[in-house]
Amino acid sequence: MGKAIWLSAAGLAVAAGVLSAGYVAGKPGSAIASDAATGPVTVASAGGSVDRTEIENIIRDYLVKNPELLIDMQQALEDKQREAQRVANLEVIEGAKTDIFNAAYDGYVGNPDGKTTIVEFYDYNCGYCKRAQQDMLALTAADPDLRFVLKEFPILGPDSTKAHVVSMAFRALMPEKYGDFHNQLIGGQGRATEDAAIKIAVSLGADEAALRQEMKNPAIAEAFNQTYELANKLAITGTPSYVVGNEVIFGALGQEVLAEKIAEVRAAQASETAAN
Numbered sequence: 001m002g003k004a005i006w007l008s009a010a011g012l013a014v015a016a017g018v019l020s021a022g023y024v025a026g027k028p029g030s031a032i033a034s035d036a037a038t039g040p041v042t043v044a045s046a047g048g049s050v051d052r053t054e055i056e057n058i059i060r061d062y063l064v065k066n067p068e069l070l071i072d073m074q075q076a077l078e079d080k081q082r083e084a085q086r087v088a089n090l091e092v093i094e095g096a097k098t099d100i101f102n103a104a105y106d107g108y109v110g111n112p113d114g115k116t117t118i119v120e121f122y123d124y125n126c127g128y129c130k131r132a133q134q135d136m137l138a139l140t141a142a143d144p145d146l147r148f149v150l151k152e153f154p155i156l157g158p159d160s161t162k163a164h165v166v167s168m169a170f171r172a173l174m175p176e177k178y179g180d181f182h183n184q185l186i187g188g189q190g191r192a193t194e195d196a197a198i199k200i201a202v203s204l205g206a207d208e209a210a211l212r213q214e215m216k217n218p219a220i221a222e223a224f225n226q227t228y229e230l231a232n233k234l235a236i237t238g239t240p241s242y243v244v245g246n247e248v249i250f251g252a253l254g255q256e257v258l259a260e261k262i263a264e265v266r267a268a269q270a271s272e273t274a275a276n
Contacts, residue, residue: 088235089234089235089247093234093246094246099230100119100230100243101119101243103151105223105226106119106149107150107152107167107175107179108148108150109150109182110139110140110143110147110148111144111145111146114145114147115145116143116145116146116147116262117149118139118148118261119151119242119244120132120148120151120241121153121227121236122151122240124154124164124167124185124192124197125159125191125192126156126240128239128251128252130187132240133186134255135258137183138255139258139259139262151227152167155238159192160192161224162193162197163192163193163196163197165220166197166201166211166215167181167185168220168223169211169212169220170204170206173206173207173210173211173214174205181200181201198211198212234248236248244258245264245268247261249261
């Protein structure tokens with residue numbers, strides 16, 4: 001839908017400006033007159049005058065005959081925007097490595113001392129995150145040198161926020177069992193809620209009274225705010241999203257894609273070590 005809107009509106013506007021300028025420039029002795037932004041535009045030339053309607057009809061006919069121009073323009077714009085975001089992300093990652101890869105409020109699975117780290121922004125009620133859990137489990141099982149940081153990013157409503165509050169409280173009280181808690185909650189059937197999260201926490205040995213007291217810790221809300229701010233800087237608006245090395249990966253692209261990114265990071269690290 002977004003692309004269709006762009007093609008019909010912005011695309012035509014840009015194309016009209018470019019093509020009309022070219023059309024006018026191609027006429028000897030041409031001049032453009034306009035009394036107001038919304039008023040009639042007349043192109044006067046040695047051969048007479050051409051009004052706005054005639055120019056628009058010419059442009060329309062040209063675009064109807066060459067619709068691929070708008071597709072090319074859209075693709076060029078998207079490529080330019082992606083490259084600009086990639087460069088911006090490089091700067092953010094370089095300046096916020098501790099907050100991204102080693103924030104005290106984040107949990108992790110895999111090797112805590114792993115040389116390679118993947119950071120996942122996730123929501124317990126994200127269906128794609130639930131499916132991506134298998135990617136995480138497979139990667140950490142196959143790679144003993146991988147550290148998988150779990151950045152709690154509740155964006156799917158009050159139930160998600162409350163479930164993540166329980167998660168943060170449980171990790172503070174029982175960090176050694178955080179991985180079990182996470183896998184059970186995100187792998188469970190139905191919607192993740194505060195009650196569901198507390199039930200899992202208690203089943204893993206948490207004292208419910210202590211857990212509920214820790215859930216009131218203002219540091220939890222502050223941690224969420226820092227994660228939201230970081231996500232905003234990285235243009236992360238959905239889950240799951242990952243940071244691997246100096247790259248942000250959007251969406252559940254699968255185990256193979258993440259494994260390729262891990263290999264790229266390690267190859268870059270090896271090259272840097274060899275250069276030094």
